[in-house]
Amino acid sequence: MSIVSKPQASGIEAPKRLDLRAAIGGGIFEYAPAPESVRPEIADQYGLFIGGSFVEPASGNHFATINPATEDTLCMVADACASDVDRAVQAARDALPAWAGLSGKDRGKYLFRLARRMQERARELAVLETLDGGKPIKESRDVDIPLAAAHFFYHAGWADKLKYALPGRTPQPIGVCGQIIPWNFPLMMMAWKIAPALACGNTVVLKPAETTSLTALRFAQICQEIGLPKGVVNIVTGAGETGKAMVEHDGIDKIAFTGSTAVGKAIAKTVASTKKKLTLELGGKSANIIFEDASLDQAIEGIIEGIYFNQGHVCCAGSRLFVQESILDRVVDKLTDRMSTLRVGDPMDKNTDVGAINSKEQLGSIEKYLSTGENEGAVKHDVCQSTLPDKGYWCKPCFYTGVQPSHTIAREEIFGPVLAVMSFRTPDEAISRANNSPYGLAAGVWTDKGSKIFDVAKKLDAGIVWLNTYNKFDPTSPFGGYKESGFGREGGRHGLMAYCK
Amino acid sequence: MSERLPIIKTYKLAIGGKFPRSESGRTIEVHDSSQSLVAHVCQGSRKDLRNAVEVASKAQSGWANATAYLRGQVLYRLAEMMEGKRLELANAIGEGGEDEVNAAIDRVVHYAGWTDKYAQVMGGTNPVAGPYHNFTIPFAMGAVGVIAPDEPSLLGLVSLVMPVIAAGNACVVLASEKNPVPAMILSEAIATSDLPGGIINMLSGYRDELMEHFSSHRELIAIHAAGVSDEHRTLLRLGAADNLKRVTVRDDVDFFDEAACEGPDWMDPFIEFKTIWHPSAV
Numbered sequence: 001m002s003i004v005s006k007p008q009a010s011g012i013e014a015p016k017r018l019d020l021r022a023a024i025g026g027g028i029f030e031y032a033p034a035p036e037s038v039r040p041e042i043a044d045q046y047g048l049f050i051g052g053s054f055v056e057p058a059s060g061n062h063f064a065t066i067n068p069a070t071e072d073t074l075c076m077v078a079d080a081c082a083s084d085v086d087r088a089v090q091a092a093r094d095a096l097p098a099w100a101g102l103s104g105k106d107r108g109k110y111l112f113r114l115a116r117r118m119q120e121r122a123r124e125l126a127v128l129e130t131l132d133g134g135k136p137i138k139e140s141r142d143v144d145i146p147l148a149a150a151h152f153f154y155h156a157g158w159a160d161k162l163k164y165a166l167p168g169r170t171p172q173p174i175g176v177c178g179q180i181i182p183w184n185f186p187l188m189m190m191a192w193k194i195a196p197a198l199a200c201g202n203t204v205v206l207k208p209a210e211t212t213s214l215t216a217l218r219f220a221q222i223c224q225e226i227g228l229p230k231g232v233v234n235i236v237t238g239a240g241e242t243g244k245a246m247v248e249h250d251g252i253d254k255i256a257f258t259g260s261t262a263v264g265k266a267i268a269k270t271v272a273s274t275k276k277k278l279t280l281e282l283g284g285k286s287a288n289i290i291f292e293d294a295s296l297d298q299a300i301e302g303i304i305e306g307i308y309f310n311q312g313h314v315c316c317a318g319s320r321l322f323v324q325e326s327i328l329d330r331v332v333d334k335l336t337d338r339m340s341t342l343r344v345g346d347p348m349d350k351n352t353d354v355g356a357i358n359s360k361e362q363l364g365s366i367e368k369y370l371s372t373g374e375n376e377g378a379v380k381h382d383v384c385q386s387t388l389p390d391k392g393y394w395c396k397p398c399f400y401t402g403v404q405p406s407h408t409i410a411r412e413e414i415f416g417p418v419l420a421v422m423s424f425r426t427p428d429e430a431i432s433r434a435n436n437s438p439y440g441l442a443a444g445v446w447t448d449k450g451s452k453i454f455d456v457a458k459k460l461d462a463g464i465v466w467l468n469t470y471n472k473f474d475p476t477s478p479f480g481g482y483k484e485s486g487f488g489r490e491g492g493r494h495g496l497m498a499y500c501k
Numbered sequence: 502m503s504e505r506l507p508i509i510k511t512y513k514l515a516i517g518g519k520f521p522r523s524e525s526g527r528t529i530e531v532h533d534s535s536q537s538l539v540a541h542v543c544q545g546s547r548k549d550l551r552n553a554v555e556v557a558s559k560a561q562s563g564w565a566n567a568t569a570y571l572r573g574q575v576l577y578r579l580a581e582m583m584e585g586k587r588l589e590l591a592n593a594i595g596e597g598g599e600d601e602v603n604a605a606i607d608r609v610v611h612y613a614g615w616t617d618k619y620a621q622v623m624g625g626t627n628p629v630a631g632p633y634h635n636f637t638i639p640f641a642m643g644a645v646g647v648i649a650p651d652e653p654s655l656l657g658l659v660s661l662v663m664p665v666i667a668a669g670n671a672c673v674v675l676a677s678e679k680n681p682v683p684a685m686i687l688s689e690a691i692a693t694s695d696l697p698g699g700i701i702n703m704l705s706g707y708r709d710e711l712m713e714h715f716s717s718h719r720e721l722i723a724i725h726a727a728g729v730s731d732e733h734r735t736l737l738r739l740g741a742a743d744n745l746k747r748v749t750v751r752d753d754v755d756f757f758d759e760a761a762c763e764g765p766d767w768m769d770p771f772i773e774f775k776t777i778w779h780p781s782a783v
Contacts (some may be wrong), residue, residue, distance in 0.1 A: 170764070494774055
């Protein structure tokens with residue numbers, strides 16, 4: 001197949017850019033399908049992982065977990081009620097003295113074993129993650145699973161070095177940790193929670209999100225496989241009621257929650273009258289600021305990475321784009337160009353850039369924001385040219401211009417592939433508008449001017465600031481937000497403080 | 502010769518470097534151990550608190566953006582001013598006052614020295630697996646509410662305030678309900694130090710009246726409290742459910758124990774860590 005050639009000499013007309021865009025995105029040059037072929041074994045039904053074994057829920061109730069790209073049921077998952085949570089907490093409590101009393105070196109070795117088995121079973125985990133959650137296989141394969149394993153590897157090494165991590169303190173485990181995680185990065189969020197907790201000598205009861213339980217249950221099998229002492233990790237599946245039972249349980253010493261700000265506040269309220277410790281990693285409406293002296297092509301890639309990565313189901317997504325006025329038209333034009341080539345569709349296809357929306361409920365929520373955006377007067381740019389599959393939950397990536405700071409789509413977290421584009425004139429204006437939000441999770445800044453980039457970075461109220469890059473994660477790099485984006489950090493030396501007394 | 506008739510002072514609130522009376526016009530009598538009237542203090546109101554938070558928020562960024570060296574010198578200057586008021590402070594405390602004042606001044610000196618060190622101890626570079634320069638820096642949070650314990654009224658207050666402001670925050674303090682006078686004398690030392698107005702604002706008043714307003718004020722990003730009842734602790738922690746306030750309540754602290762009350766751990770709850778990434782490949 002030939003590629004579109006460059007104009008050779010005057011008189012030969014160059015292909016128009018719009019034609020090129022149509023050719024790539026519109027079907028002339030189709031990519032051949034490149035499906036991931038591994039199909040991991042999935043049982044018909046899963047129990048709860050309590051005290052080292054899979055057990056049936058007290059109620060006998062199970063719920064279906066589906067593939068959001070096909071709407072097919074993958075299997076049935078146990079619905080844990082308060083008495084199941086109680087059993088899990090008891091198992092964690094029983095396991096605590098021995099686990100906390102183990103030498104740091106031996107705790108570390110268990111974590112190293114977990115990391116190794118996760119790496120060895122990475123492909124299976126990646127496919128499961130994509131089947132259950134809808135994210136593109138290339139993201140599960142290249143981001144979620146490797147980072148999850150790396151998180152265990154990193155924290156394994158901390159287990160016998162805690163006294164160096166927290167100078168002036170004699171670190172002690174907090175006890176039994178109740179951990180509640182979201183559906184956007186299921187295994188990675190699980191690793192962010194379990195790895196530091198275990199390294200510091202705590203035992204855990206973890207609840208995955210109800211739409212994405214499968215990789216956590218597969219991790220439970222890995223715990224069995226590597227001989228992790230029984231009860232150190234307990235996994236209870238279920239929805240909000242299960243989480244509520246954990247938050248209210250007296251036997252839990254600490255709650256770690258990642259999810260929406262509304263639920264985070266409700267949890268804070270519930271534990272206010274107790275001595276439970278709390279860390280919260282909540283929502284965001286992060287600003288991505290493009291100055292006129294930025295490397296534009298790189299910035300465009302950063303915008304794409306910032307908001308369309310993982311269908312925009314990212315708490316730190318760069319969902320508010322602030323572009324310096326002088327380059328607004330060029331950025332909109334280039335963004336339109338780039339987005340027309342984004343491939344939306346089968347998450348199991350290795351070419352897919354944007355996969356399925358995680359659930360019907362989430363799709364409904366995003367669609368509501370889409371209509372609010374237009375009703376409030378913003379202009380929607382539907383520039384994605386992919387053809388969507390007939391079944392499953394899909395949302396074409398899009399962006400809005402003509403957005404006012406007061407618009408709902410500029411204020412609220414949409415958690416979907418939707419970008420609000422706004423302009424600014426001076427650095428001060430960009431900073432004050434970026435900071436004008438109750439959230440403060442992340443921010444991006446794009447400019448080639450060194451002193452400016454550090455000045456702006458210093459003044460942004462955000463726990464993570466990506467300069468000339470976006471959405472990068474690493475186990476050594478603390479993650480967490482300012483203001484209503486929560487408190488506490490996950491990862492790095494700082495993340496350990498949340499799991500030690 | 503008849504005994505001299507003493508002048509009974511009314512200690513005013515300290516807000517934004519000024520000494521206003523409570524807008525409510527209310528005062529509280531303060532008695533010594535023999536139950537004789539020694540002074541009046543203002544009975545701070547919700548509106549006084551709101552005024553104080555407003556000036557604290559405005560003043561905070563200037564303080565945080567001052568160089569760490571300057572902040573250290575300013576706080577050391579505060580210790581110098583306290584040294585000059587040692588007797589007055591000790592008398593206001595009563596029995597054991599001198600030891601408490603000494604400990605309080607030493608605590609100020611301790612935290613004065615942290616301003617240009619905690620970023621190195623608590624921040625750092627992170628060796629990420631990729632071509633990025635990645636580092637974590639501590640930043641101040643904003644305006645912080647401080648609920649001082651009843652006792653030790655001066656040392657407890659200083660131990661709660663210093664880690665907050667050494668980290669670049671501003672604060673609004675509710676002084677000991679039992680003996681607010683040392684706190685109010687401290688305000689006079691603060692006013693004559695080089696600390697910018699609005700960084701330490703001092704209120705006297707009743708906990709039962711003011712605690713809920715500390716808890717619910719949305720411009721207060723954190724709370725540092727000690728010696729509070731279970732009921733007040735719950736009330737403060739409910740603030741976390743409102744604007745995600747960072748609430749730290751110190752339990753059973755011996756404020757005279759240096760090892761227990763000094764160090765960057767005490768600053769940690771009033772710091773936001775910012776992690777910055779930049780590509781380092783060409």
